[in-house]
Amino acid sequence: MSTGNDTGINIDILQKMGAQILSLDDNRITAKMPLQPNINHVGTMYAGSLFTLAEFPAGVLFVRRVDVSKILPIVAEVNIRFRRPATTDVFMSLEIAEEEFERMQRETLEQGKSTLINHQQLTDADGEVVAIAEARYVWVRANDQ
Numbered sequence: 330m331s332t333g334n335d336t337g338i339n340i341d342i343l344q345k346m347g348a349q350i351l352s353l354d355d356n357r358i359t360a361k362m363p364l365q366p367n368i369n370h371v372g373t374m375y376a377g378s379l380f381t382l383a384e385f386p387a388g389v390l391f392v393r394r395v396d397v398s399k400i401l402p403i404v405a406e407v408n409i410r411f412r413r414p415a416t417t418d419v420f421m422s423l424e425i426a427e428e429e430f431e432r433m434q435r436e437t438l439e440q441g442k443s444t445l446i447n448h449q450q451l452t453d454a455d456g457e458v459v460a461i462a463e464a465r466y467v468w469v470r471a472n473d474q
Contacts, residue, residue, distance in 0.1 A: 356424055356427060357422065358422070359423075383460065387425075387464060399470065404465075414459070415453055415460075420454075421450070
């Protein structure tokens with residue numbers, strides 16, 4: 330699976346980075362950022378590519394789950410801690426419980442806004458954690474914009 334139109338999101342830079350969605354269902358997404366072409370000046374993965382991997386999969390999952398004519402999913406904050414250099418492809422998996430989706434949709438439609446904080450680990454091909462991210466996602470009611 331790629332990051333093309335089959336995901337509901339078409340962001341050119343993701344395709345240039347080679348970002349891939351490995352699996353996707355209603356509550357879970359697994360994605361990969363390849364080392365090439367994301368290699369930096371010291372031979373490890375560029376920090377911006379790791380940040381992108383920590384951020385974009387939730388958007389894909391959210392767009393799959395919500396009617397964007399009614400609810401706009403937005404990343405509000407991402408904090409990332411780089412633990413070790415990434416010298417291989419890097420992977421991340423994100424799972425959001427059905428109850429969380431239901432809560433966010435209900436709060437957004439009733440109150441105009443909802444928030445979800447998620448913690449994620451990015452791992453290399455050997456399963457070593459190369460970065461840890463905490464992301465805050467906000468859903469807002471589309472007609473409130």
